[in-house]
Amino acid sequence: MTHTNLTSRTTRRLGERRALRCVIAASLVAIMACSVSIGAARAAMPVIRDVQRKVVKIYGAGGLRQMEAYQSGILVSAEGHVVTALSYVLDTDDVAAVLDDGRKFSVEFVGSDPVLELAVLKLNLGDEQVSWFDLKEAAAAAPGEPVLAVSNLYGIAAGDEPASILQGVVTAIAPLEARRGAFQANYRGDVYVVDAHANNPGAAGGALVDWRGRLLGVLGKELKSRVTGAWLNYALPVETWAGSVEAIIAGRNATGSPGLALAPEEPLTLADLGVVLVPNLLARTPAYLDAVRPGSPAASAGLRPDDLIVFVAGEPTASCSEVIETLGRIDRRDELRMAVLREGELVDVVLAAEIDEEPAGPPSSAGEVDEPAADESDSTEPAAGESNREGA
Amino acid sequence: MRIRPHITRFTLLTAALLCACVARWGRANDGPVVDELALKEQQALAAAVERVAPAVVQIRTIGGLERVDDTVLAQGPTTGLIVRDDGYIVSSAINFAQQPASTLVRLADGTQHPAEIVGRDHNRMLVLLKIDVDEPLTAPVATPLADIRVGQRAAAVGRTFVASRVNISTGVVSALGRMNGRVLQTDAKASAANYGGPLVDLSGRVMGVLVPMAPQMSSSAEEPSEVAGAEYYDSGIAFAVPLEHVLSVLPRWIDQGDLKRGLLGIGLAAGSPYATEPRITTIWPRSPAAEAGWQAKDLITAIDGQPVVSQTQLRRQIVPHYAGDQVAVTLQRGEGDDAETLETEVTLAAKLPTYQQAFLGVLPQRASSQSESNAKAKADAEQGEAGVIVRAVWPDSPAAAAGLVAGDRLTRIGDEPVASTAEAVKVLAAATAGEETTIAFVHDGEEIEHTIVADTLPTAVLNKSDLPAATARRSEESAATTADNGERALADLKLPEFGQVARVLEPAESGAAPGLILWLGSADAEINERLIRSWTSVVDGDRVVFVVAPPSDAAGWTGGDLEYLDRLLPAAVAQYGADVRRTIVAGEGKAGQLAFAMALKSRGRLAGVAAVGAPLPRTLVVPDNAPGAPLAVLTIATENSPFSVLVNRDARRLLDAGYPVSQAARRGAPSHNGLLNSATRSVIARWLDGLDRF
Structure with missing residues (x-):
């Protein structure tokens, strides 16, 4: 592979080949462990075999460089309904699903949830019988609990080969703060973060199960964490x-997906508060106050120039851009709590809402930093960083 | 379905094994559902983590850089570990690589505290923080290093994804004493999600603090990067600094602030470090090794009583130490029956003194032609008159103090006879400024011996009057001749792989090896032609080959042109037989910045760099001047230019790194095309004319 071919996915980890080797080693360890009496985390063989019957290999569009034409799916009904990732693989009329025993079915597209980025397919079973996960019997797991990730990652399983098993533990249950290239994931709710390399190419749509074989979640698409900057291994919990x-299967529109925050009617701005930040020149300019307008809510709350804003409405803010972005999610008619660092001390302040229909008075230079939040974050954040890194 | 070629082998292997396993499962359907013992062990580990969790804190940094080198830094919170109940917290250096403006620590109970950085451990890539606390914190118990076994269960813990709960990844201890004995290795996944957090054992004790780390291939004195090793994240290879070590060094760390790697200041024989004996080849002047009286050719046989027979073993004994540590070193001096064993004590240094080349103040006579030079050397040898003829003596130099004058013949420096300039330079390279030595020279047929104190290399540019009158006069004559004869043809120099054509002006008369100026010119051929013509009198008068290279892009010079220049320089030097001791690269503005980048990268192939109105490139790391590859610098600031402040500041930086930096100023606006007035050209020419000094 030449240097110019490197994209985010191949730079993913130092030597994907090695990662792959680890993955295979891990799956083999997990499988072999079933037949020996010593070793690390393991579930018994019948459990694993049962889970493998409920995970299907899905083949569809793709096949170009870095766009694998396969992914994984989970059977969730006796009628052959399959939950999988909503992706380009499904962008064709010619999608096929292959079971662990080699049976191959054409599929029809039932519906999708664009927020969760999940799709529901139905296998054209005819008279055939399949094993499936009963969503009503799904389980939940806590951080530290051992889990198995079951998927056709890298398309290794072919024909009548069952899906690969990876073992690990739940690392955390945390909001999905992730991005794919320059795009953010639509879903912002909690996910299971795991310490197995569960989300490699082809794994999306696979199952995360506990040692008793109970379904915990569906493996998501490949994403990088905004928090750690690292590739994320995660699954969307069944309850989300x-x-x-069920609504899609019942023919209703998907509704009530959690995780989408509604933008406030009247987003709060710096001018509303009566503060000016220092010029936002760097990617991570610390949010120091440059000026405080006399008589403004900020002045009434006792804010002073040179205060460093570190929390806005309970959310930590590491830079001017983050302050502006966070304010944009708050309605200007609400009371606002902030914390600033002043001479090495944390100071909490409460800013009363300012019901003032007049345009904000001086300082007029506030307009300079008072851009809409979305623009700020888009222009300064990951997109540029990502491309530079790849170019380097 | 498409499979990447490189995984095919694994596919086949896995497929075969999977089939085998599946076949067996078919018959075994009556076992227990779950291995309860393994489940209990896993649960015990999770419980152990919960016991340590109160000591695991979340760290937030405010402001700072977005990336370091090519590594984009994590934007989210990071992890730290309380190590003492009065508010000391240790974390991984990578979490602070962005040089944040402020740091906040969130304790397990949810309280927020501003933190100050007490210091860093540059040898183990840790950072020590301090927060003010009213009540004692919970500090964890360290697993004694002696109790840690390879293969035992381990959990890597961070507090990154959510503040209220720690994140866990599990594995085993993979190895002890990695990275020259400084860290443990584990296969638990480590990344920005837990760097700075603890590696916990089954009893709820802390084995170590997680850090990224990469092996240092060279023993160079450069600081290791804080982001090195981060690319191994989640790979199954992770490292942790033993907490036992951190606690043992904590009082000293609090006291000193920063802990640095300990350096000896020696060079070792080349070869595989695993198979080559630790025999010293060079001693860095004024280094711990020099102060301890070590000498080149000594063999290191033991450190603190531990025998060492290879360079790897030596590193393993030295690398874990910090600057300031005292180490007992056993040396063997001499061979066979003459061998003696020396017991020495060295105190390791954080930084080796910048190298200051020793300087006598001699400008050697350049043979006026190659044939004459050969004939003279032969004659000298026959008559026993070997030595270096002095062309001029540097004013106020040690040589001037010793009474040396132009026309004398230098025959000896210290105990070493010197028959040529090359030999004299070699002898002086091993000496340092401030050293006392004797020189011998022949004056009016009489041999004189004189004790001198070697000086540092001068930064002043010689005046015309300091140089032999003949040179100055000849240069004027040549200029006149050239004017009479009209314009000489320029030569082209083109490298086959590159599109650019460099233009060259050679001295009119043949003679001794010429100097060489590689000028980073303009994309405009006409400007380059005018530029090169303006240097004609210097080319002829001082015997200098003048090469003007154009950038590949009409918009100007970029870092991408370095490859071209790196190839052009040796080609030009070879083509015109240039004297490397008087070969320089030069340019104005952006071209000057690239000249700096090139010169600091290819030290040893260039004697100097002259930059007009050019600060150092912003991202350039200035390496210390080193013996064996000395580089002279001439910076010319344009008066009243906004850049002149930067130019002068960077001259200071280069001086601090041990380079002889000559500074000059020019009047007028920046020319933007390298066309300089005659006064500025004259400064560059006189500086260049003095570069073969020693």
């Missing part, structure tokens, strides 16, 4: 999507 999937 079971309702939506």
